[in-house]
Structure formats: C-alpha cells, structure tokens
Amino acid sequence: GIQVEQSPPDLILQEGANSTLRCNFSDSVNNLQWFHQNPWGQLINLFYIPSGTKQNGRLSATTVATERYSLLYISSSQTTDSGVYFCAVIKGWGAQKLVFGQGTRLTINP
Amino acid sequence: DVKVTQSSRYLVKRTGEKVFLECVQDMDHENMFWYRQDPGLGLRLIYFSYDVKMKEKGDIPEGYSVSREKKERFSLILESASTNQTSMYLCASSLTPPNTEAFFGQGTRLTVV
Numbered sequence: 001g002i003q004v005e006q007s008p009p010d011l012i013l014q015e016g017a018n019s020t021l022r023c024n025f026s027d028s029v030n031n032l033q034w035f036h037q038n039p040w041g042q043l044i045n046l047f048y049i050p051s052g053t054k055q056n057g058r059l060s061a062t063t064v065a066t067e068r069y070s071l072l073y074i075s076s077s078q079t080t081d082s083g084v085y086f087c088a089v090i091k092g093w094g095a096q097k098l099v100f101g102q103g104t105r106l107t108i109n110p
Numbered sequence: 111d112v113k114v115t116q117s118s119r120y121l122v123k124r125t126g127e128k129v130f131l132e133c134v135q136d137m138d139h140e141n142m143f144w145y146r147q148d149p150g151l152g153l154r155l156i157y158f159s160y161d162v163k164m165k166e167k168g169d170i171p172e173g174y175s176v177s178r179e180k181k182e183r184f185s186l187i188l189e190s191a192s193t194n195q196t197s198m199y200l201c202a203s204s205l206t207p208p209n210t211e212a213f214f215g216q217g218t219r220l221t222v223v
Contacts, residue, residue, distance in 0.1 A: 031210045040119075041147075041198055041217040048211040086153070088212075096141055096160070096210050097168065098202070100153040 002027045002091045006101035013077055014109055021072040021104045023087030031090035032063050033098065034072050036083050043086065046072070077108045113137070116201050116215040123222050129188040131218055133201030139213075140206050142184035144168075144176065147198040147217075159184055160206070191222045 003026040013019055023032070034046040047054050047061040049070065054061055058078075063070040074081055084105050088098040117132035135142065143158040145168075155168030157176040165176050173195060177185045184203075188195055198219050204212040 030207070033211065035214070041200075041219065043200065043202075043214040043217075045211070045213060048209075088153075090210055096204065096206065097143065097155055097158060098212055102152050 002029070002089060002099050004087060004089055004099055004101040006085075006087055006104050008104060009102065010105045010107075012107045012109065015077060015079060017077050017108075019074045019077060019106065021074075021085055021087075021106070023070040023072070023101055025068050025070075025087075025089050027068070027091055028065065029068075029089040029091055031096075031098075032070050033088050034061055034070070035086045035088065036081075037086060037103070038083055046085075074106075077106075079108045079110055082106055082108045114201055114203050114213050114215040116199075116218050118218050119216060121218055121220045123188075123191050123220065125192060125222055127188075127191045127222075129191045129220070129222075131186040131188075131199055131201075131220070133184045133186070133203075133215055134182050135184075135203040135213070136182065137203065137213075138181065139203035140181075141204045141210075141212075142178065143202040143204075143212070144174075144184070144186045145200045145202065146170070147200060153200065156186065193222050196220060196222045 005024045035043040051065040060073045084103040088100045144156045159178040175187045201215040202212045
C-alpha cells in the first residue's frame with residue numbers, strides 16, 4: 001500500500017518562530033489533507049489540498065503532486081499551535097480511505 | 111459546517127462487556143469510518159461504510175463489528191471488550207469523489223479494565 005512519511009517527527013520552537021512540516025508519499029494520490037490534533041484528541045481540518053497552494057491566516061500548505069510531497073508552513077508560531085500535525089492521503093477512488101503519516105509533534109514554548 | 115459527533119468522550123468498560131460506540135454526522139455524507147489511535151502505531155482503519163447497510167473491513171477489524179442502519183449513524187461494536195482494545199477511537203465522514211475531504215469527531219477514549 002501507499003506509504004506516507006512525515007518529517008521531522010518532533011519540532012520544538014520558540015513563540016514567534018516559523019516552521020515547515022513535510023509529508024512525502026510513495027504513489028500518486030487523489031486527496032491530501034493536513035490535520036492538527038488538539039490536546040483533547042480531536043483532529044481539526046487544516047487543509048484539503050490534493051495539489052497547489054492554499055493559505056489560511058498564519059498557515060499555508062503546498063502540495064506538489066508530481067513530486068509526491070506536501071509542505072505545511074506555520075508562521076509566527078503561537079503556543080496554541082502546539083500539538084501533533086498529521087498528513088493523510090487517499091490513493092484512488094475505489095477505496096476512499098485516508099492513510100495517515102505518523103505525525104509531527106510541534107511544541108511551541110513561550 | 112460539517113459536524114461529526116461521537117456519543118462519549120471518555121468511556122470505561124469491563125473486560126467481556128459488549129461496547130457500543132456511536133457516531134452521527136449531519137452533512138449527508140455517504141462515507142463513514144472508524145479509526146483507532148495508539149501511541150507508536152498511529153491511526154489505523156478498523157471499518158468503513160460507503161452506504162447504508164454496506165461495510166468493508168479496514169486494516170484491523172478483528173474483535174470489532176459495525177452497524178449502519180441509517181445514513182447519518184455509524185456504530186462500532188466491541189463484541190467482548192478486552193484490555194488490548196483500550197485506545198482512542200475516532201469516527202470520520204466524507205463525501206464521495208471528487209471531493210473526499212474527511213471530517214472527524216471529537217474522539218472517544220475507551221479504557222477496558
């Protein structure tokens with residue numbers, strides 16, 4: 001099956017810093033999503049981005065489908081940005097199941 | 111906004127009990143999913159359903175069953191709970207292609223003692 005790899009596994013930054021999280025996938029995909037898991041465990045949708053670039057406030061994401069990677073940018077980090085960020089993909093339309101990476105744990109210190 | 115609601119945020123059950131985890135979505139989505147999340151193992155798909163009364167096994171279906179009698183509701187059933195089913199359970203729903211964006215519920219932390 002498709003493999004999804006996220007890097008780095010852990011990232012510790014000071015408040016105000018910028019960060020880039022990476023997601024590599026081993027095959028072509030029809031869907032790619034970025035999630036933030038909050039301290040209570042809920043997965044919050046950040047971006048639905050099979051290709052191209054999107055921005056939402058301090059966050060932006062870029063997916064280069066032909067090169068099989070996606071990047072999540074967080075600018076001017078705040079302590080509330082802490083948590084685990086997941087990338088998840090759907091390979092084909094037949095079985096529309098999300099396959100998750102292992103996540104990047106981001107810690108923003110005040 | 112899409113809303114996916116799981117019936118309990120925290121649940122404690124005894125070994126051998128039959129456990130029902132309920133999930134309801136309000137956006138008329140065709141697809142619904144149950145995942146479990148464990149430290150070091152990530153999120154793994156247990157079952158999914160692409161229509162009423164339709165279901166398919168995911169990666170780790172052993173020890174679980176599901177029910178989807180109505181489009182908006184997808185239930186996960188632990189027939190006889192065991193301690194190795196202590197986990198975080200996450201329900202999700204999505205539309206069919208081309209827009210397959212998935213939305214998750216708040217999660218249920220199940221402890222089996």
